Amino acid sequence: MKEKRGSLYLLTGLVIGAVLGLLTSIFIVPARYVDVAPSALKAVDREQYRALVARAYLVEADNGRAVARLALLADPRPADALVAQAEKEKRPGGDEHTSRALALLAAAVSQKQLLITPLPRIAAEAGGQATEPAPGEQETPTLPPPTRTPGATITPRPSPTPLPTQGAPYALIQQKEICEVEGRGSLIQVFVFNAADEGVPAVRVEVSITDGGVESFFTGFYPEISPGYADYAMVEGMTYNLRVGSTGQLVQNLSVPQCKNKDGEAFPGSIQLVFKQP
């Protein structure tokens, strides 16, 4: 009697082999990843990368660069991913600073025109033009409008301190131009000190533009520089008048100073104003 058998055993062999091969390739001898892009990172590392991009964004204040770095992760909706991670970081055990950085970067991704003031660097930058140290103690950052800067999201809020006497006159004791390395923007950097040489937070600083328009901001949002520090981003070609406090001395005709780098190329500088109560 002739035994009749089909070829189903071949299919069985193929399936067994495929399963064995797949298990081997995943668990026993997994593929080695070499020279990958950030988009290939595993979830945990993606989050770490995203957090680092957000923290670096606070230092550089460069929207384009931060967005380009985020694009490397190839998130379908980068802003959503940032917000989700920011919320995750808010939970117990998370990092509040990272959460804020992520939230701020999410805002920057959604609103391209958003500008922030970069965090100051504590390590002195060698080379380039000499950076004038702030009276507080740290190197001063440059850049955009305090009105659009969610300062409180970047830096800790200043601890509540007694407000200065209302109407106390602040006198300008120092005005100088600051030439920092290129690409940082131009600021009016204001330092307000009391008679005891202590930085005074929550002092209103009013800036008026020659052809109309007044903006005000307050000291104290950058305690890491000085409790009495505030800044304002200038636009080239504009002239500003500035007053500290309601009866402080009016400083007129402030405009972007022109600096030169080591190659003799001009770049916009900043102005530092130091006010003190007599």
Next chain:
Amino acid sequence: MRKGRLIAFILAIMLGATAGLMYGWLYYPAKISAAAMKSLRADYKADYVLMVAELFATDGDLEKATDRLEKIKPADAIGAVRRGLLTAQEMGYADWEMRLIADLEIALQQTRQETRP
């Protein structure tokens, strides 16, 4: 006849295994994101080192910087920075960026020397 079937069966298993391995090594990794930070390409690592250097320049927290660097080069933070510095140089990073990375390397070096017995 029986021997022939056995050989065919074994061949089928080997064929299936080859297909399974190919899928697991080539296709499956591309579909999922499972790489670790240390697998990043050199230019991405250099940018990563730059970001770490920028944060270090802001917070001065060398321990945190070391932790971050060891993600791209476990147990050799200085090596990660040196590699990053070389790549940054090759890629024409700006002077101030190079300087930030170099500052970080110096800080790591100093700490290593201080901790040496």
